[in-house]
Amino acid sequence: MTQPSPAGQASFLDLSGRAKFRITGTDRFRFINGQITNDLRKVSETAAIEACVLNAKGKMDAHVFVCALEECFLVDAHSILREKIRTRLERYIIADDVQIEDVTDQFSLFHVLSGESPTADHGRIVSVRRFAKSGWDIW
Numbered sequence: 001m002t003q004p005s006p007a008g009q010a011s012f013l014d015l016s017g018r019a020k021f022r023i024t025g026t027d028r029f030r031f032i033n034g035q036i037t038n039d040l041r042k043v044s045e046t047a048a049i050e051a052c053v054l055n056a057k058g059k060m061d062a063h064v065f066v067c068a069l070e071e072c073f074l075v076d077a078h079s080i081l082r083e084k085i086r087t088r089l090e091r092y093i094i095a096d097d098v099q100i101e102d103v104t105d106q107f108s109l110f111h112v113l114s115g116e117s118p119t120a121d122h123g124r125i126v127s128v129r130r131f132a133k134s135g136w137d138i139w
Helices: 028-033 079-091
Strands: 011-014 019-024 049-054 060-068 073-077 099-102 110-113 125-130 133-138
Touching (some): 019 028, 028 073, 049 079, 049 125, 060 079, 060 125, 073 079, 079 099
Antiparallel strands (some): 011 110, 019 099, 049 060, 060 073, 110 133
16 A cells, blocks of 8 residues: 655556557447446546446446547556456447557556646646546556
8 A cells, every 4th residue: 555645745656557448430439438337528638537347237347447539549447357348348349430459568657646737748648536536647
């Protein structure tokens, strides 16, 4: 367990080991919105959402975070769910123009627990609530 940081200081967490997927295609919004429990309209290039992926019986398959880029969505989940999520999502692509790419090894993912946005020379910074606190993901 990590110790709380002193007031006014940020905590930095390396989440690079999480499973990460890039969802592309012209039907990506409709497809992902139908696969998760949160409203994808809340996602932007500066704000991510937390959601669950459920099976046909309503039981939870995965807990995920989703952020948007102009041309795709980035989804991350616990590393143990890497194959399960990919298989689960690909199963429901029927006639949709959607591609799911496992980018786990292509991206680092860091999280900063802080009220203020960090700065980064490279990468994308999005606000997201992880660990029951507001913070920032750096992709």
